Amino acid sequence: MLPTQLRFLTSLVFPSQCHLCGAIMQTHEQSVCQICLDRLPRTTYLMNRQLQPLGATIGSNFSAALSFVGEVQILCYALKYGGNYPLAQCLGRHILAPHLLQRTSAPHLILCPISIHPRRLRRRGYNQSLFLARGCALGLQAAGRSAQVMELLVKREHRKSQVHFSQFTRWSNAAGAFALNHQRAPEGALVVLIDDTLTTGSTLLAAGELLKQRDPKMQLYLLALAKED
Numbered sequence: 001m002l003p004t005q006l007r008f009l010t011s012l013v014f015p016s017q018c019h020l021c022g023a024i025m026q027t028h029e030q031s032v033c034q035i036c037l038d039r040l041p042r043t044t045y046l047m048n049r050q051l052q053p054l055g056a057t058i059g060s061n062f063s064a065a066l067s068f069v070g071e072v073q074i075l076c077y078a079l080k081y082g083g084n085y086p087l088a089q090c091l092g093r094h095i096l097a098p099h100l101l102q103r104t105s106a107p108h109l110i111l112c113p114i115s116i117h118p119r120r121l122r123r124r125g126y127n128q129s130l131f132l133a134r135g136c137a138l139g140l141q142a143a144g145r146s147a148q149v150m151e152l153l154v155k156r157e158h159r160k161s162q163v164h165f166s167q168f169t170r171w172s173n174a175a176g177a178f179a180l181n182h183q184r185a186p187e188g189a190l191v192v193l194i195d196d197t198l199t200t201g202s203t204l205l206a207a208g209e210l211l212k213q214r215d216p217k218m219q220l221y222l223l224a225l226a227k228e229d
């Protein structure tokens with residue numbers, strides 16, 4: 001990453017453009033301009049209410065910020081396959097953080113990305129959920145909350161991408177995919193598990209269940225950037 005002081009030099013030669021509309025961006029904007037961020041389709045009350053009973057099975061809150069349609073699909077694809085970590089950080093900061101701030105007053109938050117297997121990490125170049133979490137932490141800190149990224153999970157086995165799996169196979173595939181890291185979240189903090197896209201919710205639930213097994217008193221929030229309708 002370029003130091004902030006040097007970034008203006010490259011921006012003179014390669015002015016940064018919005019990933020969606022192509023507009024030349026202001027210096028404080030990154031990846032997606034403020035107008036496009038504001039226009040992204042948010043999840044409806046009903047969409048998030050459907051997630052509540054799933055989260056309740058492990059005593060957790062559960063919500064998603066965006067609806068996986070139109071331009072959100074383009075952004076999620078760029079996150080997964082484009083190696084675009086500034087975009088992940090931008091969406092974490094400007095979408096996930098405001099979403100959380102509206103839903104919890106917890107003063108201390110631990111943001112835990114869903115981990116990916118080292119082999120996939122090498123191929124993809126980065127873990128998009130980690131950079132979503134980092135951006136989210138920046139947004140929460142800017143709003144005066146204490147927020148810290150901690151990787152509490154490790155990926156245990158290499159699984160095929162879920163894209164071609166049926167719903168039933170996805171459920172059974174998610175169980176046993178994670179192991180716990182040696183790190184533990186501080187007592188009393190709200191642990192927010194972060195993933196990019198949500199289809200059945202099986203990945204976040206399996207990871208959350210594992211954390212709850214070790215620490216049943218843990219306050220947990222399952223959070224996805226985008227949910228398929």
Ligand SMILES: [Zn+2]
Pocket residue numbers: 018019020021022023032033034035036037
């Ligand atoms: Zn734009």
